[in-house]
Structures are given as C-alpha cells and as structure tokens.
Amino acid sequence: SQELEQSPQSLIVQEGKNLTINCTSSKTLYGLYWYKQKYGEGLIFLMMLQKGGEEKSHEKITAKLDEKKQQSSLHITASQPSHAGIYLCGADMGGTASKLTFGTGTRLQVTL
C-alpha cells in the first residue's frame, strides 16, 4: 500500500470551475511538497508546507496542511487549461528532508 494516498486519481473539470486534490498519510509528515508535472516532462515545484494548519497560495492555487500534519489539500480556483497536468504530493516522512516519498499523482484535465 502507498504511504501517501492521493485522490482523486484523475479529474476532468470545465474551465472556470474550482477543484480540490487531497493527499493523505497515516503518519505525521515533517514536510509536504506539491509538484506539478506536464505530460511526459519533469516536475515543477509548487509549494512546501511544514507547520500544522499552514496554508500557502500562489496565483490561483492554495495548499493547506491539516493540524495533525497528516493530510494536505490543493485547491485550484477558476481552473484554466494551463492548470492541466499531473499533480503530485511528496512528503518528508523521516524528518531529515533527505528523501521524499511521493503519492501516485492526480491527472487533471481542464475542458473548454
């Protein structure tokens, strides 16, 4: 079983709609990272959360880490075609930040 569970696995939304992607662990996370991957390419860093209850935003993307530091959500407001891609959460589960464990990813399609 995956140490980090992402849901949903895939998502199709209409342009302009809001959406949320979740990342859940059974263990306390020392750091939670969100990355975006364009199809067939490398990962682009979006945000990193460390403290329980922390929330960060960049343009129309907001990421939150719950108080127990076991669940994070990524929320996109008013989605655009440029938001399409694969979103991956990665977590530092050992406290050393030396290795990241990744979820399986959420594939997002934005239709016109």
Next chain:
Amino acid sequence: DVKVTQSSRYLVKRTGEKVFLECVQDMDHENMFWYRQDPGLGLRLIYFSYDVKMKEKGDIPEGYSVSREKKERFSLILESASTNQTSMYLCASRRQGSYEQYFGPGTRLTVT
C-alpha cells in the same frame, strides 16, 4: 535558474544491454536523486547521493547502480536491462539543507 539536464529524452534498448542514464546539474548542489515513475505507482526513489562518491540506496535499488565522480553529474546504470525496467526516469538535485528538489525533464526508457 537551476538547470537539471538528462542525457536523453527517449531511449530504446534491448534486453541484456548495459544502459547509462546521465544527469547533470549546474547549481553546485550536494544532493542528487534518481527516481522512476510508473503509472499507478508514482515516483519511487532508486538511489540518491549526498555528495561526491557518496551514495545510498533508495526504495527500489535492485537492478541498478549509480556513480557520482563529480559533483555536478550523477549517473544511473542498468547493468543488464530488463523489460520491467521500462519506465520514465527522473533525476533531481537539491542544495544540502534546503527543501526544494529540482527535477530534470526525464528520460523515457523502453527495453525491448
């Protein structure tokens, strides 16, 4: 800007061949990583290196070896390629003590 480059975007090799995947970063980062990405399994860490000539096994090192003779270059070696090593391979680098990993564009390897 940090740049992580990988020697090939696409590679096709035959079963039993020795395969070298090269990764170069230009930001003097101490840490470098090799992942493979497969549908439904997400990114899995193969090997990582804290510094020159230092290496540690990740979660799935079997069938792979690595070499880090120079700080900027981290090579992944498949001693005898097998079809189950067909995958997308991603390299990343990170400055020691920081959180963000910078990823290369990936090499899609097919072993026939």
